[in-house]
Every structure is written in structure tokens, then in C-alpha cells.
Amino acid sequence: MSEAKTLHDAFLDELRDSYDAEKQLTKALPKMARAATSPELRAAFESHLEETRGHVDRLERVFESLDEKVRGKHCDGIAGIIEEGKSAMEEDFDEATMDACLIAGGQRAEHYEMAAYGTLVAWARLMGHKEAADLLQQTLDEEKAADKKLSSLAEGGINQQAADGAHPADDEEEDEDEAPARAGRGAASAVAKRPARR
Numbered sequence: 341m342s343e344a345k346t347l348h349d350a351f352l353d354e355l356r357d358s359y360d361a362e363k364q365l366t367k368a369l370p371k372m373a374r375a376a377t378s379p380e381l382r383a384a385f386e387s388h389l390e391e392t393r394g395h396v397d398r399l400e401r402v403f404e405s406l407d408e409k410v411r412g413k414h415c416d417g418i419a420g421i422i423e424e425g426k427s428a429m430e431e432d433f434d435e436a437t438m439d440a441c442l443i444a445g446g447q448r449a450e451h452y453e454m455a456a457y458g459t460l461v462a463w464a465r466l467m468g469h470k471e472a473a474d475l476l477q478q479t480l481d482e483e484k485a486a487d488k489k490l491s492s493l494a495e496g497g498i499n500q501q502a503a504d505g506a507h508p509a510d511d512e513e514e515d516e517d518e519a520p521a522r523a524g525r526g527a528a529s530a531v532a533k534r535p536a537r538r
């Protein structure tokens with residue numbers, strides 16, 4: 341009977357998964373930057389692309405610190421997130437909505453990475469792989485900062501701009517709602533049709 345695999349084997353597996361995920365992201369981020377309208381959002385994706393290239397290099401150093409060959413293993417999780425982002429980019433959204441969707445997709449990727457690196461750092465520390473843990477922690481910190489940056493862009497105007505254009509027929513409808521002629525059953529049913537908006 342072969343011996344059961346250990347946490348160290350699982351750790352190497354997760355490292356290979358993350359290595360592949362980072363490489364996929366170095367291909368996806370330039371497309372997200374190109375699809376962004378907000379100059380700040382484009383700059384955020386471009387600067388995180390640079391960081392992401394650094395994450396690839398850092399993982400290579402992690403493998404070296406463990407005397408392991410540098411190897412990737414296809415990451416289905418990030419592939420799915422990237423695929424969903426691609427579908428959003430193919431939609432005919434207005435500019436602010438596209439930016440809001442790019443942020444939504446970007447944050448899904450960051451949270452996936454934060455979960456992966458959080459685990460890797462914890463496991464590396466517990467198994468005494470200090471150099472690996474320190475390197476992985478640096479990447480984790482950059483993923484968290486990238487996520488915060490995206491939140492601040494969304495909350496700093498992009499979501500509001502998208503929301504302002506969300507119901508193009510509203511101005512007209514509001515006028516109708518306020519008109520005395522609509523004070524009866526017509527107005528009630530108009531309100532009932534869209535209860536959650538305000």
C-alpha cells in the first residue's frame with residue numbers, strides 16, 4: 341500500500357494551481373485594461389498586471405526555496421472566473437456599466453487569489469517553510485491592496501455613474517406618476533410593477 345499524501349503534497353499542488361492562475365491572469369488583465377473606460381480603472385488593471393507578473397516570479401522563487409521544480413497545474417477556478425468576465429465584456433453595456441462589471445469580475449479574481457494565498461501562507465508557516473511563507477505573504481498583501489483599490493474605484497463614482505443610467509425610462513415615468521390624472525389605480529399599478537427600486 342502506498343503511503344497517504346501529506347499536507348506538503350497538498351501545499352505543492354496548491355502552489356502549482358496558483359502558478360497557473362497567475363499566468364492566466366497575466367493574459368486576462370491586459371484585455372480588462374483595454375475594455376475599461378475610466379482612466380483610473382485602466383491604470384489599476386495595468387498596475388496590477390505588473391504586480392501579477394511579479395507574483396509569477398515570486399512563485400518561482402517559492403518553488404526554488406523548496407527545492408521543487410517550477411510547475412503549473414491548470415486552475416479551473418480562475419479559468420471559470422476569467423470566462424465569466426469575458427462573457428461580460430462581450431455584452432453591449434454602456435461605458436459605466438462595463439466598468440462596473442469589469443470591477444465585479446476583477447474582484448472575483450482577487451478574492452479567489454486571497455483565499456488561495458491565505459491558505460498557502462498559513463500552511464507554509466505551520467510546516468516551517470519560512471522563506472516561502474514570507475514570499476507568499478507579500479503577494480497576499482498585494483492581492484488585498486488590489487481588491488481595496490477596485491472597491492474604492494467602484495464606490496468612488498463608477499457604480500453611481502452606472503446606477504444613474506440604469507433606468508433610462510424613469511424620468512418619463514416619474515412625471516407620469518406625479519401627474520394628477522395618474523393618482524388612481526393606474527399609478528398604484530405602476531408603482532407595484534417596480535417595488536424594489538427606491
Ligand SMILES: [Fe+2]
Binds near residue numbers: 391392395453479483
Ligand atoms: Fe496574483
Ligand SMILES: [Fe+2]
Binds near residue numbers: 392449486
Ligand atoms: Fe491579483
